[in-house]
Amino acid sequence: MNHSLIDLPIDNGSFSATTMTANLLGAVSRKLFAKALVQYDNFTRDLQANIRVDWIHTPGSDLFLVFNTLYHVAGDDDLPFDPRRDVVLMDRVGVAKLTYLVLL
Numbered sequence: 284m285n286h287s288l289i290d291l292p293i294d295n296g297s298f299s300a301t302t303m304t305a306n307l308l309g310a311v312s313r314k315l316f317a318k319a320l321v322q323y324d325n326f327t328r329d330l331q332a333n334i335r336v337d338w339i340h341t342p343g344s345d346l347f348l349v350f351n352t353l354y355h356v357a358g359d360d361d362l363p364f365d366p367r368r369d370v371v372l373m374d375r376v377g378v379a380k381l382t383y384l385v386l387l
Contacts, residue, residue, distance in 0.1 A: 300326040314339045323356075329373075330354040343384030351376045
């Protein structure tokens with residue numbers, strides 16, 4: 284967790300921002316593993332997740348599967364938090380990349 288206090292010499296230039304980050308790495312074998320990065324910051328109230336799966340099918344050749352999601356945590360600070368109402372999916376993307384080493 285990273286907490287920053289900002290004080291700029293302008294009107295309304297004082298604010299704070301907190302960023303929380305989690306990195307996870309898991310492996311099924313030496314050829315199949317995954318990495319996840321999850322971040323949240325209270326300034327934009329965005330929750331982002333990036334998950335990458337890597338399968339090394341032959342040495343020097345990989346299949347990558349990448350999933351990205353972006354949620355905005357809305358809500359009213361005066362009401363109790365309700366994830367069905369307060370968490371909005373903003374973006375979801377999936378990408379596949381295949382690399383293959385060719386020896387000549």
